[in-house]
Amino acid sequence: MQRYVTVATCLASLVAAQTYTFPDCVNGPLASNKVCDRLATPSERAAALVAALEPTEKLQNIIRSAKGAPRIGLPAYNWWNEALHGVAYSPNVTFADEPPFDSATSFPMPLLMAATFDDELIERVGDIVGKEARAWGNYGYSGIDFWTPNVNPFRDPRWGRGSETPGEDALQVSRYAAAMVRGLEGYKSERRIVATCKHYAGNDFEDWGGSTRHDFDAKITLQDLAEYHLLPFQQCARDSKVGSIMCAYNAVNGVPSCANEYLLQTVLREHWNWTENNNHVTSDCEAVYDVWGNHHYASSNAEGTAMCFNAGTDNSCEYQVSSDIPGAWEQGLLTEDVVDRSLLRSFEALVHAGYFDGAHSAYATLNASDVNTPEAQDLALQTAVDGIVLLKNDEDTLPLDLSPGANIAMIGFWASDSSKVIGGYSGNPPFTRSPAYAAEDMGFTVHSATGPVLESNDAPDNWTADALAAAEKSDYILYFGGLDTSAAGEEKDRYSLEWPEAQRTLLGALSGLSKPLVVVQLGDQLDDTELLEMKEINSIMWASWPGQDGGTAVMKLITGAASPAGRLPVTQYPASYADAIPLTDMNLRPSGSYPGRTYRWYLTPVQGYGFGLHYTTFKPSFGSSPASLSIQELVAECEMPYPDTCPLPPLHVKVANEGKRISDYVALAFIAGEFGPEPYPIKTLGAYARLRGIEPGTDAEAELAWKLGDLARRDEDGNTVLYPGTYTVMLDEPVKATMEFELTGEPAILDKWPAPN
Ligand SMILES: *[C@@H]1O[C@H](CO)[C@@H](O)[C@H](O)[C@H]1NC(C)=O
Ligand SMILES: *[C@@H]1O[C@H](CO)[C@@H](O)[C@H](O)[C@H]1NC(C)=O
Ligand SMILES: *[C@@H]1O[C@H](CO)[C@@H](O)[C@H](O)[C@H]1NC(C)=O
Ligand SMILES: *[C@@H]1O[C@H](CO)[C@@H](O)[C@H](O)[C@H]1NC(C)=O
Numbered sequence: 001m002q003r004y005v006t007v008a009t010c011l012a013s014l015v016a017a018q019t020y021t022f023p024d025c026v027n028g029p030l031a032s033n034k035v036c037d038r039l040a041t042p043s044e045r046a047a048a049l050v051a052a053l054e055p056t057e058k059l060q061n062i063i064r065s066a067k068g069a070p071r072i073g074l075p076a077y078n079w080w081n082e083a084l085h086g087v088a089y090s091p092n093v094t095f096a097d098e099p100p101f102d103s104a105t106s107f108p109m110p111l112l113m114a115a116t117f118d119d120e121l122i123e124r125v126g127d128i129v130g131k132e133a134r135a136w137g138n139y140g141y142s143g144i145d146f147w148t149p150n151v152n153p154f155r156d157p158r159w160g161r162g163s164e165t166p167g168e169d170a171l172q173v174s175r176y177a178a179a180m181v182r183g184l185e186g187y188k189s190e191r192r193i194v195a196t197c198k199h200y201a202g203n204d205f206e207d208w209g210g211s212t213r214h215d216f217d218a219k220i221t222l223q224d225l226a227e228y229h230l231l232p233f234q235q236c237a238r239d240s241k242v243g244s245i246m247c248a249y250n251a252v253n254g255v256p257s258c259a260n261e262y263l264l265q266t267v268l269r270e271h272w273n274w275t276e277n278n279n280h281v282t283s284d285c286e287a288v289y290d291v292w293g294n295h296h297y298a299s300s301n302a303e304g305t306a307m308c309f310n311a312g313t314d315n316s317c318e319y320q321v322s323s324d325i326p327g328a329w330e331q332g333l334l335t336e337d338v339v340d341r342s343l344l345r346s347f348e349a350l351v352h353a354g355y356f357d358g359a360h361s362a363y364a365t366l367n368a369s370d371v372n373t374p375e376a377q378d379l380a381l382q383t384a385v386d387g388i389v390l391l392k393n394d395e396d397t398l399p400l401d402l403s404p405g406a407n408i409a410m411i412g413f414w415a416s417d418s419s420k421v422i423g424g425y426s427g428n429p430p431f432t433r434s435p436a437y438a439a440e441d442m443g444f445t446v447h448s449a450t451g452p453v454l455e456s457n458d459a460p461d462n463w464t465a466d467a468l469a470a471a472e473k474s475d476y477i478l479y480f481g482g483l484d485t486s487a488a489g490e491e492k493d494r495y496s497l498e499w500p501e502a503q504r505t506l507l508g509a510l511s512g513l514s515k516p517l518v519v520v521q522l523g524d525q526l527d528d529t530e531l532l533e534m535k536e537i538n539s540i541m542w543a544s545w546p547g548q549d550g551g552t553a554v555m556k557l558i559t560g561a562a563s564p565a566g567r568l569p570v571t572q573y574p575a576s577y578a579d580a581i582p583l584t585d586m587n588l589r590p591s592g593s594y595p596g597r598t599y600r601w602y603l604t605p606v607q608g609y610g611f612g613l614h615y616t617t618f619k620p621s622f623g624s625s626p627a628s629l630s631i632q633e634l635v636a637e638c639e640m641p642y643p644d645t646c647p648l649p650p651l652h653v654k655v656a657n658e659g660k661r662i663s664d665y666v667a668l669a670f671i672a673g674e675f676g677p678e679p680y681p682i683k684t685l686g687a688y689a690r691l692r693g694i695e696p697g698t699d700a701e702a703e704l705a706w707k708l709g710d711l712a713r714r715d716e717d718g719n720t721v722l723y724p725g726t727y728t729v730m731l732d733e734p735v736k737a738t739m740e741f742e743l744t745g746e747p748a749i750l751d752k753w754p755a756p757n
Contacts, residue, residue: 021075021140025358029073035347035356042278045356046348049074050340059325062309062342064285064317065091077350079282079315083133083146083184083193084164084425085109085125085547093142095428100368101141104132105376105548106422106429110149110176111524112387112544114166115566115612117666118690119179125383126183128376130192133184135366137193144353145194145244147282148184151177151232152248155204155597156583157525157573158494162204163423163544167569168598168609170228171685171710174235181240190362191353194243197236199284201263202229203248208493208583214286215294217251220586225252226718226753228588230267238272239645243279243349247313249287253756256291258283259304262756264312271754278352280314280345288316288323302327306334314342372430377549384546384553386664386690390539390564390613391528391572397516397538399560399615400476408444409471410436411510412451412480412503414522421522423545424489432548435480435520438555447473452502453484463502464509476516478558479507483523485545493583497527497575504530511536520554525568527575529606542568560615565664565690567612567733571598571605600682610668610685610733616659616696620667620731622739623652623701631722631745634708644709644720644750651687651704653731657694665691668732669704675725676713676747683730686710708750711743718753 025036034040034048052072053061060067061077068076078092087093087104096102107113107125116122129148137144153173154162166176177197186192202218202225205211220229236242245268247258257263264281268274291297291304298304301324308316308323316323328334354361390398402408414420416436422429439446447470451463471477481503488494499507511517511534518539519531531537541564546553556562580595590596599609626649638646653667667690670683687704694700711727712720724743731737 022358023075023356024073025356033072035351038357038360042348042351043344045351046344049347050343053343055336058336058339058343059329062315062325062339062346064282064315078143079145080285080317081133081143081146082425083129083148084150085113085423086129086427086429087133087136087142088425088427093136093427096141100371101136101139103372103428103430104136105129105372105380106426107380108384108387108547108550109163109423109545110166111154111163111569112546112566113383114172114176114569115387115389115544116383116690117567117668117688118386119175121383121386121690122176122179123183124379126180127186128379130184130186131366131370132376134192134363135368135370138364138366139368144355145196145349146184147196147198147246149177149180149195149197150199151197151236152199152202152204153228153232154570155586155588156581157497157570158208158578158583159204160206160488160492160494161424161490162570163488163524164425168571169569169685170231172569172688173232177232177235178240181236181242185243186363188362191243192363194349194353196244196246196282197233197242198246199248200233200245200268201225201248201257202252202586203250203257205583206491206493211584213249214290216584217254217295218586220252221716222718222753223714223716224586224588226720227714233268234272237268237274238642241274241279243352245279245281247281247283247287249284249290251295251297256287256295256297258287258313259291259297259307259311261311266754266756269312278348280342280349281312282315283308283313283317285317285319286321288313289321293321300324300327302331303333309334309338309342314345377430380547381549381552384543384550385556385562387544387566388546388553388557388564389542389566389568389611391542391607391611392532392537392540393613394535394538396615398518398558400516400518400558402444402476402559404443406444406476407474408439408446409474409477410439410446410448410480411467411470411477411506413453413484415450415478415480416448417450418551420484421546421550422548424485429548433551435478435551435554438551442555442559447471451481451506452500454487454500454502456502463506467506468509471510471513471515474515477510477513477518479510479517479519480522481507481519482521482526488524494524495578497525497573497578499526499531507531507537518558525570525572527606528572529574532606560661563615563661563663565612565614565666567610567666567668568607569609571602571609572607573602574604574606600684603682608733612666614659614663614665616657616661616663618655618665619658619736620653620655620665621737622729622731623654625649625652625739625741628742628744631724631743631748634722635748635750638708642751644707644712646708648706648708648711651706651729652701653704654699654701655691655694656699657696660696662693662695665694665700667691667702667704670730670733671711671727672730673725673727675723676715676721686729712750717755719749720751720753722748722750
């Protein structure tokens, strides 16, 4: 949902201070209810509360804007709170007019965070967002559940919401989910906030070619479903035991996700053992209505509504249109047992977050001094610096060796517009800094000119005249182009992967000046082929949406105050890809003229997943590793309930910094081999780590952790299987070192995937 933003923004200025209260477990009528008894078990506490509710009250509490029950002192609770990369505008998040709850730290978009390939960093970001979010809740400015993270893998470059995700690789998305959920929910038995992994499942397009997410039926093979679309949710539910999952708008193989018993019951609650009642499933907003209204899967709204609750959705997010809970109840389609099940799950999730514990909650003391801390602001900057990817750097043009006061032309639509760096699903950051602001702050003389985002009605000469005037006064030209959120966002997919014509024209004019020319690209990937070929363009950097301090991050890298080490978390496709494959075709594997998707199957990218240049020269190599491992021994030694989570002997890697600058290095280990159900010459990510601060002339070593599941493949039924064979492990993109090892013995099923009925 995006349309609410304007509504929420208006509300924020009308609603005075506190809009939200915790239950009063000391003096209120609820104090005598067992839900307030901290010595009882969470499920006893939730059960006592549900038992005290009348049927009418029950029905008013399985919706997003839950009414509570004033009769017994249960306050209203609104489940819709957002915090994708910082506390964000949403119906129940308020930004006050005055400090301290007027602004929250805004990190880069998740796609750029993923480009750091640093799980520990992601977890620290989650920890800060979780602290700020709970402080928000403690002081009445939000609820204590938040609809983050978005863990649908970025399947197609045109998807408008891809930058909300950690990229196209299912293993990377899963590791991001693990780190982010751990950070957000905190480190005590109580949850600091209830995190929500979304959108379950297969929600990775908005509105394209006559279909929308509200009526789309995603046809997904069991192999792709288990291996790709559901892997991050397995991490969230089974391994991270996240507090909440959001079911998606779209249908999967004919059944709308929120009415999908196979997804919500068979896989989520049974196969992944997400059984305890301390978690719940919320619907995306209007997804319950969509079952009848857009999927036509039910004969009435009431029937569609009942199907969702019966299948395992526990809360209906109503927005501009509503589901029909009263109708479902009156017609006997929705029983009290099912309503109680939903209430028990939802209230127990709140019990687990200390909602009924007042000052005794483990997180009751989080407050304004935990918001916008210097540590948080440093981390927002560091995350952007660490994520930004250097895509071209001919003749080591970057870093620019700028003398104090150097004249720099800063041209393009976001050169001096600080509102552009934030990205979607944002709140109100304490500040936003454009590149021009940062350059002036560093003492340079900036000559700025704006530029077009998309095609513009103005004659190209209009932009060009200003730009050339700025460039002529300068010794260096920095061009800030790419896409802003008007080109790709919620309810908006792209049709083209080309650089906008108006920007190419402007760049063409600038390239005629024979001055160092650096392109810094905002937003999602574009086909850079032409820019990579143009000799006049010396360097290209991709900055995604770099967050509140994005301008500073860019200038630190351009001046060499920091060294780039981010890697692409997505494939950069040629523009022709958009004609070769419909966005709505979910298949990942190539067949005939169908080119396949992601680096695993699409082999001719412009720049590959994992690509990224440095200011120094790294030489990576493998250390010693076992030449052969027995599958049966690995499995026999494994003591975890889920064998795919058992560790493999770590991969030993070494990297020498043979250049002149200190830099981080992201070690990426891919695996390939031909085994299993398909000849499989294609590589998959197996392990990665970010090695920090490697000094010139020194070596760094690391043990990359990986698990049996990272080596396994999914067969056509979705089973996770470890196959015998020769495995090639490859370091880096493009490959800089290889190593082989043998898995011996018989194939072993690590996880038997449940078949749909
Ligand atoms: C938050 O939700 C509560 C309960 O639904 C409501 O009373 C309050 O107005 C909401 N706050 C905002 C800012 O919408
Ligand atoms: C499944 O969850 C239950 C309840 O939390 C737990 O007792 C059991 O050990 C879990 N099973 C596995 C295989 O983890
Ligand atoms: C506010 O938070 C700070 C830092 O976490 C803590 O030291 C202080 O005790 C808190 N104050 C209150 C009133 O909870
Ligand atoms: C170019 O067009 C924009 C938007 O119409 C306008 O604001 C600006 O003044 C024009 N610049 C020149 C140099 O004509």
